[in-house]
Amino acid sequence: MFDLKAKTKRWGVALGVTLMLAQPSNAETLSDALVGAFNHSGLLEQNRALLRAADEDVAIAMASLRPIVNFTGSLGRSFSRTTSSSLGTISDTGNTAATIGIAMELLIYDGGQSKIAIEAAKENVLATRARLLSLEQNVLLRAIQAYMNVRRTTETVVLRQSNVRLISQELRAARDRFEVGEITRTDVALAEARLAAARSALAAAEGGLISAQEEYRAAVGHKPGNLRAPRSLPKTANSVDKAKAIAVRNHPDMQAVKHDVSAADLNVMRAEAASRGNLRLRGGVNTSRSLSAKTKTNSGSVSLEATVPIYQGGRLPALIRQAMARRDAARSGLHITKHQLEQGVGNAFAQLRVAAASIEASQRQIRAATVAFRGVREEANVGSRTTLDVLNAEQELLNARSALIGVQTDQFIAAYSALASMGLLTAKHLNLPVQQYDPTAYYNLVKDAPARSKQGDKLDRVMRSLGKK
Known part of the structure; x- marks a missing residue:
């Protein structure tokens, strides 16, 4: 049965693919996609806001060393009733009073807790900055993967369309040969089955292209146009060892964990300083007015208050041990991150080498499969080969071309993954024309x-x- 809806959808996808490949003047480059992803990403905006929140922690810690001045005010009424049993009298008294004043407090000494807290907050700011840079890498790598996958699926659709046309030709030729008695009905059925399979593969490729386009839209912020093939691979380190050294030294994840360790060390010092007590200067001035008695009283006070902990139920030692445990965890995290980065570099460079070798092998396979397909088809024309032989040769050529498309895409993704594993997949390193934050x-x-x-x-x-x- 002729499915008009399915045909219309397939024609729409085919037309979209054709337009993407036939508009070089409006081609979109990988750099354009990365700029779009950088400007579009809500994750970057979200984490920039979190960085500003971490910046405020420094201000909050700094404020603990500043004077604290508060306005105070109260309005109240007091009353009493006095009963004399001997005189048999009752007297009621009442007074309404309003008080306003200024209260001041200044921390003079706290064992260094506040100053240490400021330094710890600064370390947290630096760690948050590093994590923002790491997120930037993830955003750009996702855009690269989306870009290359759209190109992969686009070329796959074109390849599958060509395959359907070629098998359709083979089917017509098989039917013609069947009409003149050169082949049997079995050969025609084989061609029909292979055509049905090719159409199914084309539908799957078209679905994959739609999914790739949606991922591109999510990653970059707009629907893909005609995506131009990248001209060259990005430059990486000359060896895996050099790449690992760069990653351990510069990767933002490593920098973030280093600052976490520094902050944890400071928090241990801060917990230890809490047992030294504190010294505060307190003062204030007040004005009280009795609304009933029409009197006014001015008062003031200044005091120097010292507090030294003697016993708090084991709370302070527990806080020290807790800070030490977190410091040890942060140091272990440094060790884990180092090995994860080295492993990531090794994996990325291995994938890059595999992709390069696979491209060379696929190109040789395509050349051989092309010769084989042409030869089998010519031999089939003179009756020395069957329709199945032609279809199998054509399938071998299709597989080789499809494999080449895949490994070429994998090579570019692996190259940029290697760059990301070294901590260099940033807008600054790639010289993207964007406004840096x-x-x-x-x-x-x-x-x-x-x-x-x-x-x-x-x-x-x-x-x-x-x-x-």
Whole structure:
């Protein structure tokens, strides 16, 4: 039965593939896709906001060394009733009083806890910056994979369309030969079965192309147009050992874990400093007015308060041991990350070598399969080969061409994966024409915990601009 809906959909996909391959003037490059992914990614925006939140931790820690000034106020009424049993009298008194004042507190000494907390917060900021860079690598690598997979599936659809046309020709030739008695009905049935299988494979390829296009849209932010083949592979290290050394030294995951270890060391020092006690200066001025008695009282106080822990139920030693355990975990994480990065580099370079060898082998296979197919078809024309022989030879050629498309795609993905494993798949290293996010700009505005000042006003303008994005 003729399925008009299915045919229309297949023609639409075929037309889309043809247009993608026939518009070199509007070709989209891999660099264009990476720029689109960089500007489109919500993950980057999300983690930039998390970095700004980490920047504020430095300001929060810094604020603990600043004076704390609070406005205080209260309004209350007191009343009493006095009963004299001997005199038999009852007296009621009441008073409404309002009090306002200013309370001030200043930390003078806390064993170094606050200063250590500031340094730990700075280490967390650096770790968050490194993780933002690692996420940038993931975003760009996803775009590269989406780009290459669209090209892979597009070429696969074209190949499958050609295969359907070729088998259709073989089927017509088989029917003609059957009509004149050169072959049997079995040969015609074999060609019909192979054509049905080719059409099924074409439908699967068209579905794969649609899925690849949707992934491209999600990764890059728009539907793919005519994607131009990348001109050359990116440059990587000359050897696996050099690549591993670069990864251990520069990869953002390694940098993040190093800062985690530094922050964990500082947190141990901070927990130990908590047992040294603290010294605070407190003061305040108050004005009280009795609304009933029409009196006013001014008062003030200044005190120097010292607190030294003696016994807290084992809480402080537990906090120290907890900080040490987390420090040990962070150090172990450094060891694990190092080996994971080295393994990732080794795997990426192995895949790159395999892809290069597979391309050479596939090209030789295509040349041999082409010669074989042409020879078998010519021999079939003179009756020395069967239809099945022709179909098998054609299938061998198809498999070889399909394999070449796959390994060429794998080679580019492996090359960029190798670059990512070294920590170099960044917009800066690739020289992408994008506006780089400066992680220090916001940090420099908040690190000193500005309140209402010129710096604070500038920060407000920055926050408003970020909110408009």
